[in-house]
Amino acid sequence: MNTEAPGRGRTPPEGGPGGDGAVAVGSVGLGAKVPRPRRSTASLLAERALEVAIRASGVSAIVFVLAIFFFIFREAAPVLFSRDFSLPEFLFSTQWYPTSVSNVRYGTLALTLGTLSVTVVAIVLAIPFGLGAAIFVSEFCGPRLKETLKIVIELLAAIPSVVWGFIGLTVMSKLTISLTGAPVGVNLLNGGLILGLMSVPIIVSIGEDALKAVPDSYREASLAMGATRWQTVYRVLIPAARNGLLAAALLGVGRAVGETIAVLMATGHAVHVPHSLLDSVRTLTANIAAELGEAPAGSDHYRVLFLTGTLLFVITFVVNFTADLAIRGVRRR
């Protein structure tokens, strides 16, 4: 089946009967002159209008991304010139006292480290399991089981983040307390676990795509040499699908960094640099969700939260861009 995109390949002839530059085609059949059918002006105009709408919608994605950056940065920008704010402090100070009267501090380092630590915990759990499951689904199981597992993965990916957060708050928090003896159940470990479970489906589905993209001839060649499937996987498929697997991991990271409500509910709420797995932390995203409601519009606090949003936007942009480059690398080969 040819699934090449039409835009890339052959194009329809310009100015066919659909177009308006009609040229008489001569006789059809036994000498009977059939007048060339022409479309009404209204229908041609409607078609033109629709094509304009289609092009506009195509461009809309760019417009939206630029608009997101513009509107967030527009709200954030004035604070850059505020007396109480300094950019080095924003990036490198761990002191976050946005509502203090005498000693206002907008340092997000503790929050950044919170995001980083939760993401690391999530990824350390999710990458082996995600890629392992991707390998199993793609290489080791039969077609029936494969379909079933893919459906389960899709359903897993569909669970709303607030439900994950609720699970973290109730089930996982009790489990964490009883298994580790931590004083509070909502902490780094809990949040990381929840985020890990949330990232696994993405890693599995992108990783499986990457493995599927390796030509079957690679597998056949390897099996013909007497290699087992496992040998084929780690000597042939993993090196061949390296970029795609990397992209899968990166998109998992992207999801973990950007997740808001689940970490808000599952990580506890302490703004400090975590020292152990059982410390409560707060992430950049959760911080915005928790404080935006209380920050009066137009205040420095409000603008700093938007600046945090800009920072998040930039981080996820870089992660997604890198993942896209990695996937594109796979396609080109």
Place this chain on the structure above:
Amino acid sequence: MSLDPAAARFTRTANVARKERAESLARAIFMLMSVAMIIPLVAIVTYLLVRAAPSLSWEFLVDVPRKGMREGGIWPAFVGTLNLVGLSLAVSAPIGVLAAIYLHEYAKDNWFNRVINLAVINLAGVPSIVHALFGLGAFVYAAKFGYSVLAASLTLAIMTLPVIIASTREALASVPMAFRAACWNVGASRWQTIRGVVLPNSISGILTGVILQVSRAAGETAPIMFTGAVFYKAVKRGDLFPFGLNDQCMALSMHLYTVSTQVPNVRESIPYATAIVLLGSVLMVNATAIALRVWLRHRKRW
């Protein structure tokens, strides 16, 4: 060696045995990893169901919250989610489908369209809270919609746009190129081909994408939190359209967040039951999409 060389070639040597052991070990480990993904899901859903059981009833769905949300049902939140999702769908479905048609049927492989692709990927990866900030800055303040159903739905629509674009593209890509070529060759223009051949052959796939958008929009909390959803709003029981475009509204996801973190002394089974209703609706919608896809593949003739 007294062994017959022809037989020796296929003997189970120590090397082969080791290789086979490694094979079955790897297989077992990968299978365990896949199972490890499923077990928590089943266990958690079962646990939620058990805890929710005392509150789960038709009454819970159609009743309004009572006594400061400590008793009663979830009707306003449920209907609020329906309104938000419906409105966001009305905005994002046409734009998303048309954008996908552009990207798959019109766009040539040049730098501009690569930028569009990158924008779509990036739009999908922007954190939900950043979408919330955008909605707040653009729709609530700049466009002066205020905290409203309208602002929240538009935020949701932009957030879920990539879902529709991605699955519509996939649906369009599954129509064989030969179909288009045949249509062009009888003289149809590009749009006539799309309307007459491409869309009829991919409509179910597009529908799947739209359904997935519904499930995604229904589950999101962060983007509506600051653009239009509130903790509580009085609504008459059974009212299907209680919120105007400029009103604030309740939403199921927001309600779950509220009753599980903000309200003290809620009857214990209520948050669980809310979670089950939300999870159940989202999974049901997704299951519909999956069923549609399976049926479609079954029916496909080329």
